Amino acid sequence: MNLMGTGLLLRFALRRDRVLVSAWVLVLLATVAASAAAAGPLYATEAERVAAAEALDASPAIVALYGPILDTTSLGELSMAKMTVLYAVFVAFMSVVLVRRHTRVEEETGRAELVGATAVGADAPTAAAVLEAALASLLLGVLAAVADIACGLPVVGSLLFGASWTGIGLVGAGIALLAAQLSSSARSVGFLASATIGALYLLRVVGDTTSASWLSWLTPFGWGTQLSAWSQPRVWLLLGYLLLAGALAVGALALRRRRDLGSGVLPDRPGPAVGSPRLRDAAALVVRQQATALVGWTVGIAVIGALMGSIVPSIGDLLDTDRTRAIVEAMGGVGRLQDSLVFAIASVVAVVITFFGIGAVTRAAGEEHDGRTETVLATATSRRLLLLAVGGSAVLGSTWLLLVAGVATALGRGDGFGAVGASLVQAPAVWLVLALSLLLLSVRSRWAVAGWALLALFVTVGQVGPGVGLPDWVLGLSPFHHVPRYPAEVFTWPPEVVMTAVSAVALLAAWTRYRSRDIG
Template sequence: MSATAGTRLLVRQFARRDRIIAPAWLLVMAVLCLVSAAATPGLYDTDAARVRAAEALNDSPAIVALYGPILDVHSIGELAMTKMTVLYAVIAAILFVVLVRRHTRVEEESGRTELVGGTAVGRDAPLTAAVAESVVVAIALGLLVVVANIAGGLDPAGSVAFGCVWFGTGLVATGIAAVCVQLSASARTCAAAAAGVLGVLFMMRAVGDASGATWLSWLSPLGWNTQARAWSGTRWWVLALYPLLAVALVAVARWLRGRRDLGAGLVAARPGPATGSPRLSDAVSLSLRVHGAAIVAWTAAVAVLGLLFGFIAPGLDDLLDSGSAQELIDRLGGEMLAAVLSVVAIVVTCFGISVVSHAGSDETGGRTEEVLATATSRARWLAASLVVALAGSLWLLFVTGITLWVGYATAGGPSPGDLVTAAIGWSPAVWVVIGLAAVLLALRGSWAVFGWVWPALFLTLTLIGELVGFPGWLTGLSPYSHVPTMPAQPWQWAPEIGLTAIAALLLAAAWLRFRERDIG
């Protein structure tokens, strides 16, 4: 039997399992490109205004480190896609890490790969199928981005080149994930390794672009996104680097796959202590132990994000010298800091969703039954995950507020107001979304993964709804639309109390349903 036998069947199965998460992710990224492409010409309607905006961006090392440089200050496409070229490309790349990890390492960890391998499925079929599906998704992403940019009024040739850049980013992310899932028997460790690689590549590009050391940017595939010059004098040969690197990474992954046992990793797992710590006898302590590394990583990430945005916020005033630009910011949050907090709130929501989703995978993997076989009740087990999700998101927002204030003060900006309160004010909206994910978990453990649809949906409604003219009742469905946008607006108790009450009702409904249904 061939080592890749059964690949086609597995691709069909993977596509069916990802029929919601992949299209939703692709749709959000395409809509973001569409809105950015359509809005920018109206913000800077003359070449002089575009040049001033591009030069202001390039004059800020922090902005260049975050978004990358604008190589042609006269290019409307390059200005419109400033954030999309690198920063949002990383967000798109995360999808491919999720897909490859989900269908390889997660399946091995749960034992399902061994079960499938007992049929007419070859040893290399799962990895090959996961890579094949990711390639198809990358093609779809590139095509959607091309269509979105052209529909937004940008140059068709540049749109095609930019779509190829995102397609290539997806291929490289697929290769990185394929290698990382060979390293450890733990799906979490593999995810952390892939995230670490993407983080290092981003930092290499950021340092290279901000310091002028272009050679360092060329060492990172994310640096190629800018150096390809999609919108002016496209370097088509750069686009060939993505598939070449992806093929090399997949080849390395297949070679590593042949040098390890099924269910094991190249890095041998260390045996734990013979007896567990008494501190882990409590369900909440156990949940904190499981998610401890993720909390630390998320804390570091939002701290860096807060410092960066706080540092660059005062310098963005030069970009808002037109009435249309200021109007856009007003619609997104009134002030730049408020707009930043609205985005960070959605990012922090993903932490809570990941905790709830992990609880669902524990149930489908049989680990929940093992815990409930002890003196732990259903209520305590569910409460442990929800406490970590709710309290963890509150903590991350608090850290964001602190670091945003530190970065803003370091940059010498005027007093921005109470940014800590402004950040924490988003917690009730975040809790509502976590509550919706908890309801899915309570209905069926396998449905917890669909909780990722909520932040994608509300991101579309909140950040894009008004720009494209959605009716008020539709944008009002998003809990983020009801949060007072401090510091642009004063604190308001009514929406905060209302959102908290809705979150409490959702969590109560989840608890009532969970205690009655069958486990597994």
């Protein structure tokens, strides 16, 4: 292997992705810290922990989403139940995004060929991409372990939990690297990697919810549970992550030597001889670019919403302890508690859906960097129409996903459509984040990536802020903090109207600025 220049390319990749990686890591760490800090006060005795864990294991929907709790007496396993399996998916996707960005995207835009024409080894770009994903996964694993320890969880279990996250990040990098050799399209690479992760997750679901429990041992998303990090750990399972990631990387490198730069192992599907008349304007082009992603997001959000909704009716059993019973009664009973859970689910899903909108904005920034935006604007297409198309796809697509999430949660819960309202009240907060991202894009295209940093800031303030006693003005920086807690509380219009108005002002400013600045 010729690795000349790997270090230089790695430093460039780290600098280029400093905002993206920081945002991803901060969001995941915020959820880890919040989960670790919340469980201890709720379940102070072993009997309370056992009761809660048994209630979790008794719900097929919860097991399908989070995986089973093997040691019902373990506070660490109870605290990190959803982190171990569900949030491991987001860790894997972090690596997929990084590897795809520095392999297939670079080849698709022609930059990889330019880099290869310099004094850089043929394998250096691939090695740099994998090393960056590995370093990001290692950093995330170490910080997650530190967060668990700081919140009072056992040291050994925390370290093993962090190691499992690092391992799943390495596997995600291997999946993305292999997909980048199979397809010549960055979009297809994302689809292949997402489908693979989804299939592995579904395999774990089948294994954990049926008598065929051996299936959970065939997927890395089942290893996190079987590791038993918090009691009687199977440390040798960590080798499984390394072996699988190594096998994927070796297979990817073998395929890479069999293909030409810019092409994929799988043949490209020929397009139509004549372009569709529906693609004559910028709006149709943007919709065509986002359609596949929107379909995939719709299916994923619908599944998550239905699973989350099916968990709501069992919340009373999960919190049926001496310590929490008085709290539940003070909140207005189990019904009010279920409404609070519906709002909590909607707020988390809204943050995830915001990823789709910011991704649409940053994609537009990438189109500008690569010179395709200038080509589009050379036709009878105005800047205003182009920005309207990008903003419309982000805002309307995110609003559609919020509606899908609400309907799916309501159907999963099986009693009314309060979940639809809980999801839609999140819309002004999502719109505000997307409007600010569009404003950053309009000021300078390279600033669009800072939208991820904004989202990370808002989520971190919203998740961690109340727990550490931050003042109200700091909490108020997050638009998600102002969302009415419907249906747990009475719906109020003022915060929704204010956030919508601020979003409109930001969009107007973006519109004005984009018309006057240089493209590229």
